[in-house]
Amino acid sequence: MQITTRTNGDTLVVQVHESRIDAAVAIQFKDTMRGLIEAAPARLVLDLSRVEFIDSSGLGAIVAVMKLLAPDRSLELAGLTPAVAKVFRLTHMNRVFTIHENPPQARCPSAG
Amino acid sequence: MSGIMRDQRPERPPDFERNFPGCPIEVRRALSALRRSLTQAAFDPCDISNAEIVLAEVLNNVVEHSYGGTSGPVDLQVWLDRDGARFLVADAGTPLPGGRPPPAHAGVPCAEPAALPEGGFGWQLIRGLAEEIDYVSYPERNRLRGRIRRRHRPAPP
Numbered sequence: 254m255q256i257t258t259r260t261n262g263d264t265l266v267v268q269v270h271e272s273r274i275d276a277a278v279a280i281q282f283k284d285t286m287r288g289l290i291e292a293a294p295a296r297l298v299l300d301l302s303r304v305e306f307i308d309s310s311g312l313g314a315i316v317a318v319m320k321l322l323a324p325d326r327s328l329e330l331a332g333l334t335p336a337v338a339k340v341f342r343l344t345h346m347n348r349v350f351t352i353h354e355n356p357p358q359a360r361c362p363s364a365g
Numbered sequence: 366m367s368g369i370m371r372d373q374r375p376e377r378p379p380d381f382e383r384n385f386p387g388c389p390i391e392v393r394r395a396l397s398a399l400r401r402s403l404t405q406a407a408f409d410p411c412d413i414s415n416a417e418i419v420l421a422e423v424l425n426n427v428v429e430h431s432y433g434g435t436s437g438p439v440d441l442q443v444w445l446d447r448d449g450a451r452f453l454v455a456d457a458g459t460p461l462p463g464g465r466p467p468p469a470h471a472g473v474p475c476a477e478p479a480a481l482p483e484g485g486f487g488w489q490l491i492r493g494l495a496e497e498i499d500y501v502s503y504p505e506r507n508r509l510r511g512r513i514r515r516r517h518r519p520a521p522p
Contacts, residue, residue: 276425277389306414308421309486316483323478336414343493344486 254281258289261357265293266331268300268356274311283314287321295326300356302332307340316346331356379442379453380406387432387439387456392424395441406445409517416443416450416513419495422487423454423509431458431507449515453508460502466491466509 255270267289274282290297299315301307307315319328331353333341341347381402385391396417403413420441427439440455461467469492491498495511 273393275389275393275421276428277393306417306421308418308425309484309490310425312486313483316481320478320481320483335411336418339414340418340486340490344489346486349481 254278254285256285256289260294261298263294264296264298264357265289266298266300266356268302269304271304273306274301274304274314275306275308276310279310279314282311283317286314286318290318290322290326293322293326296329297322297326298329298331298353298357300331301337302334302356304337305334307337309340309344312340312344312346316349319350327351329353377444380445381441381443383441385439385441386436387424387428387458388436389425389428391439392421392428395424395439396421399441399443402443403445403450407519408445408450408515412449412513412515412517415494415516416452419491419511419513420452420454422491423452423511426487427454427456427458430461431456433459447515447518450513451510452513453510455506455508457505458507460507461500464500464502466498466500 257268257270259266259268267286269282271278299318315328315330322328329351330341332355333352338347341350341352381399383395383398385395399420400413400417403416408416420443424439424441431437435458437457440453442453444451467488469488491511495513497510497512499510501508
């Protein structure tokens with residue numbers, strides 16, 4: 254499970270470098286995330302822009318991560334591809350998560 | 366041809382067929398092959414993802430619940446036409462509880478994180494994207510049929 258992180262102010266941006274979060278990797282995804290979030294700041298943004306497919310197991314794993322972070326920390330999502338967005342919409346999970354069109358941009362060093 | 370599929374064959378041979386042992390990696394392979402078939406049949410990407418989502422859930426249910434940790438044979442057959450895809454999935458595992466798919470549950474989940482479900486999304490997705498769901502459990506064989514309607518149909522020839 255290829256996952257990278259970067260800190261953007263008080264936000265930890267977690268990018269998933271897998272084309273699928275499905276039943277074959279859902280447990281691995283959850284375990285990797287569990288390790289990452291131990292020292293996470295108040296806000297996590299999960300960048301799913303490389304993920305082309307998610308099934309109910311993958312969705313359940315993302316919900317589980319959100320529950321691990323609650324109530325003091327939040328999990329937001331960004332960069333949903335069409336098939337992934339459809340799964341969130343059909344299960345109404347799009348109303349549970351804050352979903353951003355794009356992940357937060359890395360801050361440019363200020364000029365001058 | 367595996368033995369669990371022999372009776373009740375529909376009228377023509379399937380356009381796509383896979384027989385595989387029920388485990389997540391094999392499900393992934395079957396879905397990948399199906400995606401290629403649908404692409405070759407000029408299905409729209411949106412229709413392809415609908416089919417992939419439905420069949421991922423149907424096949425995951427077989428692996429997780431019907432076989433529940435053990436493995437067993439899974440047969441997947443798909444017929445394609447201008448209107449969409451008909452599918453048949455058969456397994457030799459435990460039948461669905463009550464011998465039928467779970468009832469549809471409506472409504473938006475509670476936004477309180479602790480109360481959110483981490484499962485049960487599979488049938489929601491199947492019901493949201495497929496129709497004519499028909500499940501029958503025979504002795505030593507379960508089969509689920511359904512249809513995924515094509516949203517983006519090709520122009521008539």
